[in-house]
Amino acid sequence: MPETSLERGRATRERLLRAAVTLIGEAGWNGVTTRLVAERAGVAPGVVHYHFGSVTELLTAASLGFVHELIGQIGEELTRLPDPEAGLDWLMGAVAVYAGDDPASLLVAETYLASTRIPELRDRLAELVLAFRRTLARWLAGHGVEDADTVAALLAAAIDGLVLHHRLDPELDVAALAGPVRRLLRKE
Amino acid sequence: MPETSLERGRATRERLLRAAVTLIGEAGWNGVTTRLVAERAGVAPGVVHYHFGSVTELLTAASLGFVHELIGQIGEELTRLPDPEAGLDWLMGAVAVYAGDDPASLLVAETYLASTRIPELRDRLAELVLAFRRTLARWLAGHGVEDADTVAALLAAAIDGLVLHHRLDPELDVAALAGPVRRLLRKE
DNA sequence: GACCGCCTTGGGCGTTTGCCCAAATTCACG
DNA sequence: CGTGAATTTGGGCAAACGCCCAAGGCGGTC
Numbered sequence A, B: 001m002p003e004t005s006l007e008r009g010r011a012t013r014e015r016l017l018r019a020a021v022t023l024i025g026e027a028g029w030n031g032v033t034t035r036l037v038a039e040r041a042g043v044a045p046g047v048v049h050y051h052f053g054s055v056t057e058l059l060t061a062a063s064l065g066f067v068h069e070l071i072g073q074i075g076e077e078l079t080r081l082p083d084p085e086a087g088l089d090w091l092m093g094a095v096a097v098y099a100g101d102d103p104a105s106l107l108v109a110e111t112y113l114a115s116t117r118i119p120e121l122r123d124r125l126a127e128l129v130l131a132f133r134r135t136l137a138r139w140l141a142g143h144g145v146e147d148a149d150t151v152a153a154l155l156a157a158a159i160d161g162l163v164l165h166h167r168l169d170p171e172l173d174v175a176a177l178a179g180p181v182r183r184l185l186r187k188e
Numbered sequence C: 001g002a003c004c005g006c007c008t009t010g011g012g013c014g015t016t017t018g019c020c021c022a023a024a025t026t027c028a029c030g
Numbered sequence D: 001c002g003t004g005a006a007t008t009t010g011g012g013c014a015a016a017c018g019c020c021c022a023a024g025g026c027g028g029t030c
Helices: A005-027 A034-041 A046-051 A055-080 A084-097 A103-115 A119-141 A148-168 A175-185 B005-027 B034-041 B046-051 B055-080 B084-097 B103-115 B119-141 B148-168 B175-185
Strands: none
Touching: A005 A034, A005 A046, A005 A055, A005 A103, A034 A046, A034 A055, A046 A055, A055 A084, A055 A103, A055 A119, A084 A119, A084 A148, A084 A175, A103 A119, A103 A148, A103 B103, A103 B148, A119 A148, A119 B148, A148 A175, A148 B103, A148 B119, A148 B148, A148 B175, A175 B148, A175 B175, B005 B034, B005 B046, B005 B055, B005 B103, B034 B046, B034 B055, B046 B055, B055 B084, B055 B103, B055 B119, B084 B119, B084 B148, B084 B175, B103 B119, B103 B148, B119 B148, B148 B175
């Protein structure tokens, strides 16, 4: 099947981004090297610096794209659920699944860490997290939860913290934490 | 003042550990190199591999020592406070201070991340975190909180998550989150 | 003062890194 | 069947890496 050069280039760029996403989770942000990501994507090492100005640039684009998609899916799922209690159950269940030996949760954590030393990544990740907190707050407020903003901030932080802790202690029953979390929704 | 060789050696070892602690926060786990930590400690590069088998070994010892001391201090402070409400206020206040451009909070996060790829670090860090959760649970249970274990797990995770989020969004008012957190203590 | 054990020095080894680049490849188009 | 623009190749470069090691202090013991 014929294919223009631009189409091939775009496809290669996508393959590099996908390879970077999985490798950030597997090897860590600083463990992703030019040659490693090229091999995983099935291309020559030189391709990386043809499509991206630097390895950091590739990792930044890949991680931000993944996080953007992830919180978009979560927000979408939440609005679909009838009440906040069901939403919390689903949320904690999702966190429970997202731990273990899953690379996605590691990618998020790696991106957090890397963002403290890469200004542009920091700014753009902060935007995404803020948007997620707003989505969460709107969802909570829509169901009559008081202090929706602060509860949303706490909930968002707890989710990220649980991912870290669950990885450290796989026996931690995350889904069982939905009970105490529900208390956050109660009125004064 | 006279000083035996062993005493000098011990002091150098301590200097290396302290230098490693600050550098993990500043440059990240993978950013700490043999020469960097040696320069910060004011010794020749060769000293590092005289006192420690590898750079990873140095970083492991340094980070575990710091975390051990940190959660020890927190536990001690909590038992000193009269009621859980005051404890939570102090806890959230401490988190608020520990963010910003403080390297200590970053060290903890870096250690979490690194532990996923260094088995021995993982095991020993898991022990420390578990012990901290137990301390927290005992403290909560002692004040009549229901589901002390799950609440402690949630609280411990939220603390770590908040440190990450606060770093990303310095305007986040962590201390103000103490309100919603209090709801966790209420009985069913 | 000679000896000994511990610590320290600073250079050197092989490896890996990010990034570069001339040459080769591919495909739409005249 | 060229021509040209985009993409891909694979080797090469300087720099930095972890780790090693022979040589040189340094203080306590005979």
